[in-house]
Amino acid sequence: xxxxxxxxxxxxxxxxxxxxxxxxxxxxxxxxxxxxxxxxxxxxxxxxxxxxxxxxxxxxxxxxxxxxxxxxxxxxxxxxxxxxxxxxxxxxxxxxxxxxxxxxxxxxxxxxxxxxxxxxxxxxxxxxxxxxxxxxxxxxxxxxxxxxxxxxxxxxxxxxxxxxxxxxxxxxxxxxxxxxxxxxxxxxxxxxxxxxxxxxxxxxxxxxxxxxxxxxxxxxxxxxxxxxxxxxxxxxxxxxxxxxxxxxxxxxxxxxxxxxxxxxxxxxxxxxxxxxxxxxxxxxxxxx
Numbered sequence: 036x037x038x039x040x041x042x043x044x045x046x047x048x049x050x051x052x053x054x055x056x057x058x059x060x061x062x063x064x065x066x067x068x069x070x071x072x073x074x075x076x077x078x079x080x081x082x083x084x085x086x087x088x089x090x091x092x093x094x095x096x097x098x099x100x101x102x103x104x105x106x107x108x109x110x111x112x113x114x115x116x117x118x119x120x121x122x123x124x125x126x127x128x129x130x131x132x133x134x135x136x137x138x139x140x141x142x143x144x145x146x147x148x149x150x151x152x153x154x155x156x157x158x159x160x161x162x163x164x165x166x167x168x169x170x171x172x173x174x175x176x177x178x179x180x181x182x183x184x185x186x187x188x189x190x191x192x193x194x195x196x197x198x199x200x201x202x203x204x205x206x207x208x209x210x211x212x213x214x215x216x217x218x219x220x221x222x223x224x225x226x227x228x229x230x231x232x233x234x235x236x237x238x239x240x241x242x243x244x245x246x247x248x249x250x251x252x253x254x255x256x257x258x259x260x261x262x263x264x265x266x267x268x269x270x271x272x273x274x275x276x277x278x279x280x281x282x283x284x285x286x287x288x289x290x291x292x293x294x295x296x297x298x299x300x301x302x303x304x305x306x307x308x309x310x311x312x313x314x315x316x317x318x319x320x321x322x323x
Contacts, residue, residue: 038312041071042129043078046121046160046305048250048286052080053129053307059091065113070321071313072111078313081249082119083109084126095144102144104130110245118147118191120253124160124305127152132307147191160305164190164254166297167261176214176226178206185214185226186262190299193224194258198266202230205240208248227255229263237263238283250286257299260291271295 039061042053052071054061063085072080085107089095095105106126108119123143130136131154143150151163168189176185176197181204185195195214199205205212205228212226223244232238239259241252260280264270269278271293279292289303 037315039315039318040310041078041313042132042307042310043080044084044125044128044305044307045286046124046251046253047284047289047303049082049119049121049252050080050250051082051084051122051125052078053084053086053125055086055129055133057086057088057091059087061085063107063109065109067113067318068109069111069113070318072113076321081111081243081246082116082122083111084122084129085109086126086129089144094146098144098149102142102149104135104141105144108145110243111247112245114245116146116192116245118145118150118254120162120164120190120255120257120301121251121303121305122253123150123152123162124253124301124303125307127154127160127162128305128307145191158304159302161300161302162253164257164299164301167258167293167299169261169265170219172216172219174214174216174219176212178204178212186265187219188258188261190254190257190261192254193220193222194227194255195220195224196227196229196258196262198262199228199230202228202238202240204228205242208240208242211244212242225252225255225258227252227259229259232281232283235267235269235279236281236283240285251284251289253289253301253303256282256284256289257291257301260293261299264293272297 089099183197185197
């Protein structure tokens with residue numbers, strides 16, 4: 036194999052290198068992934084979507100009967116992640132572009148469980164993100180001399196959601212914002228800083244573990260909607276009515292709906308912008 040096919044896509048400017056590999060034949064080491072996601076020396080992306088048939092991947096073979104395709108998602112630094120909400124939408128758009136699926140419903144296997152996806156005729160993609168878990172215990176995040184209480188929300192991956200007066204208070208977000216207690220997130224955390232924009236309308240900035248500040252984070256938008264609903268007293272499990280929040284991110288807008296049974300849906304765009312080939316010899320040489 037001298038060349039490896041790839042595509043580039045984004046969901047609200049959360050961008051990904053897409054590597055189709057149905058039979059799981061390509062060795063994507065952490066160094067290889069980091070090289071591909073490097074914005075100067077590689078293709079560039081917040082993460083990598085490794086497109087594999089569930090039956091061909093040891094982490095997904097047990098759920099192959101539920102979902103044909105497995106999203107083997109990697110962070111931009113090469114580390115493995117449980118889930119990526121924007122990534123699922125782009126993953127589904129790739130499957131549609133490649134002719135593996137059509138408009139309508141499909142299931143996608145992830146390390147965070149099987150996700151239900153709907154590709155609408157008008158172009159947006161809706162992902163069933165499952166239910167949020169709210170681990171007990173107080174959490175604090177800080178930037179410089181400022182600190183805020185944060186809500187611990189788990190969307191298959193961990194989040195700390197802090198409400199602030201100004202998004203500039205999040206600082207440059209080059210480094211992970213410190214949090215306490217350390218035991219709350221033993222494997223690191225995605226941190227969202229949130230301000231109000233209007234009724235059921237918020238905006239955020241996010242530091243994603245392993246990627247730094249990104250233009251968008253789908254699971255982060257869901258975590259923010261959940262946290263805002265609890266703050267606002269609109270928890271659907273209490274009111275019995277679904278609630279939808281408009282969530283503005285630097286890269287675009289997502290609609291997040293939480294239902295009384297706790298299920299969360301995320302709707303937003305997914306775009307494939309380019310495709311090409313990677314020189315396998317180059318990749319092998321730079322990823323050693």
